[in-house]
Amino acid sequence: MRLGCAWLALGLLLHLNLHLDVGLAANILGVFPYRLPSPFQMVRPLVKALVKRGHSVTMITPLGYLPDIEGVRHIRVPELNKLMDDLMETDKFLDLLGSKWREGRLTAKILYNVSHAILGNDGVQRMLRDKSERFDMIILEASHLDALYGLAEFYNASLVGVSCLNINWNIDYLAGNPAPSVYEPVSPIGFALDYSLLSRWHNWIYITEEKLLERLVFRPSQLRVFKKFFGYPAQKLNELRERFSIILVNSHFSMGRVRANVPNIIEVGGLHLSEPPDPCDKELQKFVDEAKHGVIYFSMGLDVMVKYLPINMQQTLLQTFARLKQRVVWKNEFSMMPNKSENIYVIDRAPQRQLLAHPNVRLFINHGGLQSVIEAIDSGVPMLGFPLFFDQFNNLHRVQLAGMAEVLDTNDLNADTLTETIRELLENPSYSERAKEMSISFRDRPMSPLDTAIWWTEYALRNRDTNHMRLNMEEIPLMRYYRLDTLLTFGIRFACVLGSITFLCCRLYQKHRNRQRRLLERRRAFMQMQIRMMMLECETAS
Structure with a gap:
């Protein structure tokens, strides 16, 4: 039983x-x-x-x-x-x-x-x-x-x-x-x-x-x-x-821009990092492992192919990389590049996250795509940016202000400037230190980005009405929303002070003008008197 x-x-x-x-x-x-x-x-x-x-x-x-x-x-x-x-x-x-x-x-x-x-x-x-x-x-x-x-x-x-x-x-x-x-x-x-x-x-x-x-x-x-x-x-x-x-x-406050969000804006920057990274092949792994002076990784992302870059920019990159003692891993669809120096390793599809996580990778040169910037921050690798279009300028500008990147204009690029910038990023420890600090802050979260996204997605399933997470503009008067009441009070005070000063200046100016006018009238009267006296003297003498 x-x-x-x-x-x-x-x-x-x-x-x-x-x-x-x-x-x-x-x-x-x-x-x-x-x-x-x-x-x-x-x-x-x-x-x-x-x-x-x-x-x-x-x-x-x-x-x-x-x-x-x-x-x-x-x-x-x-x-x-x-x-x-x-x-x-x-x-x-x-x-x-x-x-x-x-x-x-x-x-x-x-x-x-x-x-x-x-x-x-x-x-x-x-x-x-x-x-x-x-x-x-x-x-x-x-x-x-x-x-x-x-x-x-x-x-x-x-x-x-x-x-x-x-x-x-x-x-x-x-x-x-x-x-x-x-x-x-x-x-x-x-x-x-x-x-x-x-x-x-x-x-x-x-x-x-x-x-x-x-x-x-x-x-x-x-x-x-x-x-x-x-x-x-x-x-x-x-x-x-x-x-x-x-x-x-696809952002996070640790990426260089703190902003005010309502509760239903969920920051899940780095969500794609939940997937396992692609592994390095043996040849690439050996090339990176044996780099005594470190490795520079260069990639323009999944959407920008090297063949679309200007020829002069390609030549500038080749000349610059040949001057460096560091090894360079270049994501490039041209497996057989002409004039390629021995320190350059060309690969069509690079295991980017695995490379950035390698301790020998000291610099990441990229176009400023958001996913690439996130991966560099996650790995704590300084960046050199070549933004080309849309959000790339803003993505790189933020990390530049944060102190872990420098940005160059692709339209005004030469080998000397590029070489000097790369050496500054490699030799100045502040960039690497700041990148490591941002990496720690980026990773330090109560939940992973994926867990956060899943929890809030299912929250939206459990709670059909989420108006309590939005700002209701009808409840916020225009005066209060733009703090016009404060501005109005300040404006009235400022206007009173300015009006008083203006009125006082006008009165002083008017008083000064009246004084000048009286002096002028006295001088005219005195001159007329002198003229009359002279005329009388002339008549008497005649």
């Missing part, structure tokens, strides 16, 4: 445990239209961890980008591949370097085509028409693809954002964190990086212009797609923009 009761109790426990596991499992839809490999480095470990925890994940991605993940249903959108290929084959891509409004119009058209391609895809349409499909959460890039927010309303699902790049004012707005700032533009081309009063004024105008572009160009184009595929009114899109439960951002 007791044995039977024990088995019954065990069975009930197992059943309840199984029931709880199933109850926690959710259907999650991820939409990631990236056409570059680096952003997927952040997405991949998150998706794998969600699948491992029992969640059912469906992903919408371009064809061939992000290889199939076991346990994930993939919906591929080949139209996304064609859109990018067509763009790269035309001269329109060069317009991105023009004026902001021309850049904005072209970007809005690209984003319109991306949203339209995803929602118009046959596989996505079949999913939308299938009445048995349901999703508890929509995860997507928190960018200007507003039309895709309609998926959250269509499935009555939680909306979670991911930012693979640095945070900006638009992400702040989506997260309910509209703090007035002049430091985080969407596009940093032409944005001033110094903190002078004139630069701050310029940056305020710059970001105000971006906000106008978002309101007048980006959002209307997305609204057309939103209405076409979902049929919701414009007001619904505005509501969805305020429905983000959390936003996972």
